Amino acid sequence: MIHTAICELLGIRYPVLQGGMAWVSDASLAGAVSNAGGLGIIAAMNADGDYLREQIRQTRALTDKPFGVNIMLMSPYAPDVAQVALDEKVPVITTGAGLPSQYIRAWVQAGIRVLPVVPSVAIARMVQRMGAHAVIAEGGESGGHIGELNTMALVPQVVDAVDIPVIAAGGIGDGRGMAAALMLGACGVQMGTRFLVAHECAIHETYKEKIIKAKDIDTLATGRRLGHPVRALKNPFTRAFYAKEYDAGVSDQELEAYGAGALRLAAREGDAQKGCFMAGQIAGLVQRRQSAAEIINEVTGQAETLLRGACQWVK
Amino acid sequence: MFETVVKVLADYKDLSPDDITAQSTFEQLGVDSLDTVELVMTLEDETGIKVEMNEKLKTVGELVKLLEEGRA
Known part of the structure; x- marks a missing residue:
């Protein structure tokens, strides 16, 4: 099995995070991913603190495993949901669309693992200095709000620039993507699109x-x-x-x-x-509806097989 | 400090130093939010000063002030 620094840091079995997608990543999906040994993430999106509190409680009812909350920093409710995440002492917070300068210290002090999504080396360095425990380097292959750089170029440059673990995101949908991400120096992956078709994903x-x-x-x-x-x-x-x-x-x-x-x-x-x-x-690679557990087992299993076989090219 | 910022910024974005004033906004200079963070990190490396930055940073003058506060 694949075990990395991210598993230790977050207390999860497999180094697989499920992206915090607005109107998609709710308690149902996050709870299922966490139960399957990955890290499920609830999207706080543009909703208020009451919505997030309810989702956190529902997730806790579904799983006793670690899970995360994604805070979209451009949301008008960002200060509100940042406080709710703190009050509820969620195990992990990921942030997107900006710098978490205002909140990160309080979160870190409360023992929350903070993983900002970063689109560039300079932002990765800056959040490392603010106290981030790891970064999610997300390339523009991903869905939703995207950065300029692609995963193949972004991940190794971020890996070289910071001392904290790097998680790769954007364009990863199976074990090949996961194995490649690990070779780029990442110690985990975040997937969004693949989880859209999970049985536990409540979208239309x-x-x-x-x-x-x-x-x-x-x-x-x-x-x-x-x-x-x-x-x-x-x-x-x-x-x-x-x-x-x-x-x-x-x-x-x-x-x-x-x-x-x-x-x-x-x-x-x-x-x-x-x-x-x-x-x-x-998305073109995603062809079957599966449970979150099947997705995680298949992706990590395939990555493991590929990595074990990779020495075939080395003579 | 203003001179240092102008030098680094002009060099980074191929601008003429004469076109950069304290009132220049990053938007006017074609410096987007990603570039701003890059600029701040370059200036930190150059000056050894650590600054606390946020999205409210809009002008060259504000950046100079931030660096001067960081040095104090």
Whole structure:
């Protein structure tokens, strides 16, 4: 079995994290992933503290294993949910969309493991200095909000720049991706898209069908003009958004407003026309619905077999 | 300190030092949020000063102030 520094740091069996995806990563999915030996993560997304508290309690009812909370720092409720995570003493916090400067000290002092998602070397170095226990280096192959660098280029550069463990994310959907990430110097992986089709993932059936049917070229990154690009499956919504993005007659505010609520429409209503079905480039590889436990066992098992066989090329 | 920031920033982004004032915003200079963090880390390496940065950092003058506070 594959055992790394991340397993020790977080108290988990397999070095596999489930990404904190807005409108997707709730107690049901996070509890199942943690029970399967990975680290399940609840997305605090743009919701208030009461929502997060309820999700944390539901997760605790499902599992006695460690789990995490992802805090989206651009959320208007960020200070509120940061406090709830602290009060509830969640085992792990991951952060996205900004620097956790305001909160990280209190979290670390409370014994919470803090793992910021980082898109660059400089940000990785900065959060290490703030006291982060590890970083999640996420490449632009991933779904949802993305950075500029890709996983293959980002991970080894971050590994060289920091002394804390690095988890690779973006474009990892099976054991091959996991083995490659470990070879790049990461000591764990975070997957999002693969878990979208988990039995325990409560998103709309249409969303799951779209992921299963997706091919390699079926995702598109939009919103670069707004400074925070998003990767999602190509559909009428993303195509229209993409067209508006290059239309000088559409203001940034109008563009932002057009995108608001589209992820909820995808995840909850399965609205194929107006929904934004966020997904990573690896969606084409995801072909079967499985339980979270089957996904984790398959990915880690395949990575182990590949790594054991890797010496075949060394003469 | 202002001179150091201008020198590092001009070098990093191929800007003319004359175009950088304390009032220049990073946005005007084409320095995005990722670049800003990179700039701060470069300046830390250069000066040995550690700064506490957050997203509110908007102008060159604010960065100079932050570094001067860090030195004190």
